Amino acid sequence: MLVPHAWAQDTVVIRLQGRADSLLRAWRDAQAIANVADSLERERATAGRDTIAVGHLRIIANRSPLPLRQAAERAWPAIDSLYGSAAADLIQYPYIIRAIDPDTTVRRSVYHVGLEVPWDLDLRWTTTLLLANVPVPPLDRPLADWLGAPLRPSLDPADERRTVYLQLVTAPSQAVRACFLGVLARCADVLALGDTSGLLERWYPSPPERRALVNESFGDFFNHGANAQAFQACLALSDAACTGLLRTLPVGTLPRPLAYAARATIVREAVRLGGRDSYRRLLESNAQIGERLAAAAGVGMDSLVGAWRNAIMRARPTAVALPWWAVGAAFGWLAFFGACGMRSSRWRL
Structure with a gap:
């Protein structure tokens, strides 16, 4: 009784294998035809150019x-x-x-x-x-997903670093502020260079941050259906409700504390430190993002993050120095408008 059953299974496997081989041959034929068509189109487009x-x-x-x-x-x-x-x-x-x-x-x-x-x-x-x-x-999928946008050469990397400096100063995030103050571990966290588990607590460590995130970024999403009660509890200062709601978000949905420019600048810093072959090393590695960047740079991850932060801090926008006469002009205009205001009937007894 077992022999016919085994024979039937073998027959099905052989039949499926034959179909798979047939599909593979068809795909290869289609690929070859597409390559020929692309070659002919390129030849037509470049003729006489x-x-x-x-x-x-x-x-x-x-x-x-x-x-x-x-x-x-x-x-x-x-x-x-x-x-x-x-x-x-x-x-x-x-x-x-x-x-x-x-x-x-x-x-x-x-x-x-x-x-x-x-x-x-x-x-x-x-x-x-x-x-x-x-x-x-194109970049491999993990690196492209981490960056969030294509990596392109820049004519003005200094301007990109100034943009990141302003992000460090203005981002409403304790982790980003800690990075600005020199805590390299927090810099690695907000750049998502290491272990990606527990990013919610590392990116947004305080209850007010998580509550603001729920209310401002996902208010319309959470304030209906099965999540409405938890949303109202979150607004009523229940951090457990806020955290629970944020944990239900799909992977990759949690807003990053720093924008694309921050990640692009640390890639550029790694490439700068690593020399002529650093970009090749970056693409050839399959490790975590931080390890890939460190390998490309040829230094440890802490050294890379420190070099990146130093470059960002050096890009601080310069303060505008006003000439001496500008102060006098400002006071002159204040006096003029003050006199005009005192002449108004609203100020007369």
Whole structure:
């Protein structure tokens, strides 16, 4: 009785294996056809175009007033400083740019590869276009999810660091303030560099912070249905209710204490410390984010976080010094408006 049953099971397994093999062959055939189609489309899009070479950048474009060479000369140092030795791979992946007349109404052929941009862009916007579309492979999923946005070269990293400094000063978070004051463990917490368990208590350690988070960020979400009673209890200063509600949020929904710029700047700091091969090491590692960044930088995580914080603190915006005559002018205007106010009938007895 067992033999026919086993034979039937083997038959089903063989049949399913055959279907899986058939699907795999079909997928490979479709992939090969797609590659051929993509190759033909790229050849059609690049035929008769000029090639601009700056560093390891290659730009294939039609002739136009677009300042591509000047933009590439501005963009290349920023690209090279971020990607290091990995920037050499860009020679194999050229930009394909089609500059078009923005005012024409004539129909034109459609290409399915490259970028189509108006040819009246100025140098600044053309440079931004190149930086925002560097043809590098996408980041792996864990690194991309942690960053929250694509990592792109920057023409003004100092401005990005100033933005992070203002975040450290103004963020309504005890953990962020502790980072600002020099507690590196809190910096690692708010950047989510280490263990991601218990982030709620580490990001928002005080009951008022958690209550404000429930009320201001998720009030509409929690104030109905089965959560309405717990929401009202939270507003009535029950920290257990607030914490319980926040724990029901899906993974990745909890607002981060610091915005994208903070995470981007520590990646740039790791790449700067680690030298030309640091970006490659960052991509090759499968460890936790903090360990990956430390390996890319070639230093311990505490040293990396400390270097990042020092760079942010040095980016503090400079105070504006008023000239001596500005103070006198201010008092003069105050006296003038005061005199005008005293002449008003409202101030007369």
